[in-house]
Amino acid sequence: MSQLEHRFDDGDPELPVLLLLHGTGGGPDDLLGLVDHLSPGSATLAPAGPVSENGMARWFRRLAEGVFDHEDVIVRAHQLADFVVGARERYGLAQRRIVAVGFSNGANIAAAVTLLRPDAVREAALFAGMAPLPDPPRLNLDGSRVFLANGRRDPMAPLGSADRLAEMLAERGAAVTRSLHPGGHQITADGLAAARDWL
Numbered sequence: 001m002s003q004l005e006h007r008f009d010d011g012d013p014e015l016p017v018l019l020l021l022h023g024t025g026g027g028p029d030d031l032l033g034l035v036d037h038l039s040p041g042s043a044t045l046a047p048a049g050p051v052s053e054n055g056m057a058r059w060f061r062r063l064a065e066g067v068f069d070h071e072d073v074i075v076r077a078h079q080l081a082d083f084v085v086g087a088r089e090r091y092g093l094a095q096r097r098i099v100a101v102g103f104s105n106g107a108n109i110a111a112a113v114t115l116l117r118p119d120a121v122r123e124a125a126l127f128a129g130m131a132p133l134p135d136p137p138r139l140n141l142d143g144s145r146v147f148l149a150n151g152r153r154d155p156m157a158p159l160g161s162a163d164r165l166a167e168m169l170a171e172r173g174a175a176v177t178r179s180l181h182p183g184g185h186q187i188t189a190d191g192l193a194a195a196r197d198w199l
Contacts, residue, residue: 004047004083008091011043016097016199019084019121020046021106023128025056031101037192038101038125039199045087045098049105050079059109060132066156073112073132080109081117099199100124103187104157108132111146111165114174118144125195127187128154130161131168144174147198149191151183 007028011017016039022030028046035042049057051072060076061069088094100121102110107129113121115136125147146169150162159180166176179194 004050004080006045006047006083006087008046008087009044010091012041013043013096015039015042016099016123017043017045017093019098019100019110020044021059021080021100021102021110022046022049022057023104023106024049024053024058026103026106027057031103031106034101034187034192038196039099043091043093043096045084045091045093047080047083049109051076058105060105060112066158068108068132070133073109074116077109077112077116077132081113081120084113084120097123101127101195102129103127104129104185107157111169112136114141114144114146115139115168115172125149125199126165127191127195128157128185129165130157131165136168138172140173141169142173144169144172145177145198146174147177147179147195149179149181149187149195151181151185151188153183154185156185 020031049059051058061072100110107126110124112132
């Protein structure tokens with residue numbers, strides 16, 4: 001099993017397992033508060049980002065604000081995917097739905113895993129995410145489902161990049177659901193409600 005520091009909390013076996021992926025500077029506990037809004041009683045698998053940027057945990061390196069190290073995105077996406085595959089076995093999750101829930105940098109790594117490793121993640125709810133790679137391989141993503149919630153005035157995840165991500169996913173066969181709000185880099189109550197309906 002790919003080693004990532006993480007916490008696992010078992011829940012109702014009839015409900016999806018939520019793979020919680022924090023934003024820059026966060027940790028495994030950051031998104032636990034979303035569970036009651038999205039899928040109360042769900043099990044949670046919450047790893048910690050393995051990359052340090054000035055002491056802040058992240059999922060992959062960046063060269064500057066909004067400029068991703070694409071080679072590192074690919075390496076870290078496979079690392080996270082291997083972790084998820086291993087966790088299925090370790091925690092007996094083989095027959096259960098695993099839904100990635102990511103915010104910001106966590107949404108970006110979830111998007112990368114969805115594009116690169118459908119064996120690990122087939123469902124993802126991405127808040128304030130953007131396209132993590134310029135030209136990912138054209139894998140068949142039939143059966144994948146992705147929910148995207150973005151702000152129209154998000155300076156950190158520009159809407160144009162979120163639009164490109166939606167196009168990439170749809171072109172490869174994924175079912176994409178969008179939710180837009182007028183604000184910036186945040187998770188909104190309306191976005192959570194829409195994600196819960198989608199889930």
